Amino acid sequence: MAFSIVLFEFVVLIFSAVLHEVAHGYMAEKLGDPTARNAGRLTLNPLKHLDAFGSVLMPLMLYIVSGGAFFFAAAKPVPYDPRNLEHPRSGSAKIALAGPGTNLLLAFIFGLVIRILSYTAVPDLLLALFAVIVYLNIALMIFNLVPIPPLDGSRVLFAILPPTPGTYKAMYFLERYGLIIVLLFAFFGFQYLLPVMQWLFTLFTGQLLPF
Numbered sequence: 488m489a490f491s492i493v494l495f496e497f498v499v500l501i502f503s504a505v506l507h508e509v510a511h512g513y514m515a516e517k518l519g520d521p522t523a524r525n526a527g528r529l530t531l532n533p534l535k536h537l538d539a540f541g542s543v544l545m546p547l548m549l550y551i552v553s554g555g556a557f558f559f560a561a562a563k564p565v566p567y568d569p570r571n572l573e574h575p576r577s578g579s580a581k582i583a584l585a586g587p588g589t590n591l592l593l594a595f596i597f598g599l600v601i602r603i604l605s606y607t608a609v610p611d612l613l614l615a616l617f618a619v620i621v622y623l624n625i626a627l628m629i630f631n632l633v634p635i636p637p638l639d640g641s642r643v644l645f646a647i648l649p650p651t652p653g654t655y656k657a658m659y660f661l662e663r664y665g666l667i668i669v670l671l672f673a674f675f676g677f678q679y680l681l682p683v684m685q686w687l688f689t690l691f692t693g694q695l696l697p698f
Contacts, residue, residue: 495616497546497560499623503593504562505536507586507627512565514585518578520571528565538563545673552674559630559673564637580646583639590628597621598691605694618688618697625687629680635672636665 509531512523523529528536537543541561549559572578597620604614634640641661648654661668688696 492619493550496619496623499620500546500560500627501533501537501542501562502531503590503620503624503627504542504560505531505533506589506593507631508536508562508565510585510589511567511582514582515565515567515572515578518572518581520567520569520578522568522571523565526566533562536562536565545670549673559626559677576646576650580643583642583646586639587628587631590624590631594621594624594628594687594691597624598688598693601692601694615697618692618694621691622684622688622696625684625691629684629687630673630677633669633672633680635668636662638665638669641665 509529512529515523516529538561541563546560567579567582569575569579597617601614601617601621604617631638632640632643634644636658641658645654645658685696688694
């Protein structure tokens with residue numbers, strides 16, 4: 488894979504992850520929690536959102552282990568305080584869904600752009616770059632919806648499950664070992680999400696993956 492393409496993918500991932508996190512913060516603020524704004528996280532400045540592990544070490548490890556075929560990056564999670572929410576359980580779920588929802592919107596918009604531009608004489612390279620944006624935002628959305636802490640899907644799942652001692656016990660276990668489970672999933676389980684991602688890509692763009 489050419490270095491310029493890898494660099495473009497990395498930049499797209501970082502800025503898509505930043506928009507993902509900012510969306511969490513804005514949703515929290517809309518629901519009554521100013522924690523993200525007070526922490527200076529409602530900004531598009533990537534330096535405010537970069538995380539040493541998720542933004543640098545993890546993508547580097549995935550790139551090396553996959554032989555350059557795959558990598559993934561994440562931004563530092565935006566903080567929020569559920570005590571400031573009128574309805575903490577449903578509010579937490581809405582905040583969690585705001586991030587993947589933003590990636591879904593970005594994938595849909597650029598997919599629509601690809602559909603429109605495919606009928607024009609634009610260079611194939613431009614369409615390929617837009618395709619990267621669509622695919623990586625689909626990947627961010629799908630990956631973050633996996634119900635393993637600290638991913639967004641876990642907050643949605645625990646908001647749906649009844650607040651029983653068993654639920655809290657499972658939540659505690661997953662939060663304690665969640666990062667390890669997420670890493671194992673990223674290395675060994677992410678491949679099982681690829682068919683869903685490819686289907687969504689075709690749905691949004693009307694085309695098959697060019698890579």
